[in-house]
Amino acid sequence: MPPFAEVEGAHPYPPVPAPIPAMFRGVWAETKAACADRANPSWLGISGRTLQFPDRVVEETKIDLPAALQFVLTDATAAEYRFTIDATGDRLTDTAGVVRVRCL
Numbered sequence: 001m002p003p004f005a006e007v008e009g010a011h012p013y014p015p016v017p018a019p020i021p022a023m024f025r026g027v028w029a030e031t032k033a034a035c036a037d038r039a040n041p042s043w044l045g046i047s048g049r050t051l052q053f054p055d056r057v058v059e060e061t062k063i064d065l066p067a068a069l070q071f072v073l074t075d076a077t078a079a080e081y082r083f084t085i086d087a088t089g090d091r092l093t094d095t096a097g098v099v100r101v102r103c104l
Helices: none
Strands: 026-029 044-046 050-052 057-059 062-067 070-074 080-085 091-094 099-102
Touching: none
Parallel strands: none
Antiparallel strands: 026 044, 026 099, 044 050, 050 057, 062 070, 070 080, 080 091, 091 099
16 A cells, blocks of 8 residues: 555645744744753744743734744734744744744
8 A cells, every 4th residue: 555645635635834934933942051941931832833831832823924034923812922033043032022042
């Protein structure tokens, strides 16, 4: 039997692309030392559709891309999470002005 991907009709719909751009995805924290501590308040994991904080996971209901280096995630409660990445892709700043460095 051929692999699933090679079975005709196995994928009736194309995959839905992740709304959060790849340049933002990964693990972030205020310092490289904080990267290893998932309990650190600055620790943040960004995937294609979610934000993972030490105390909660936020799922997107809407993603906006107001600028080339920025995205805004709106959750089910209408809370907004805005992030801007620097041109090097190594620093992420949130709405409150917290600057995080890329861990992974």
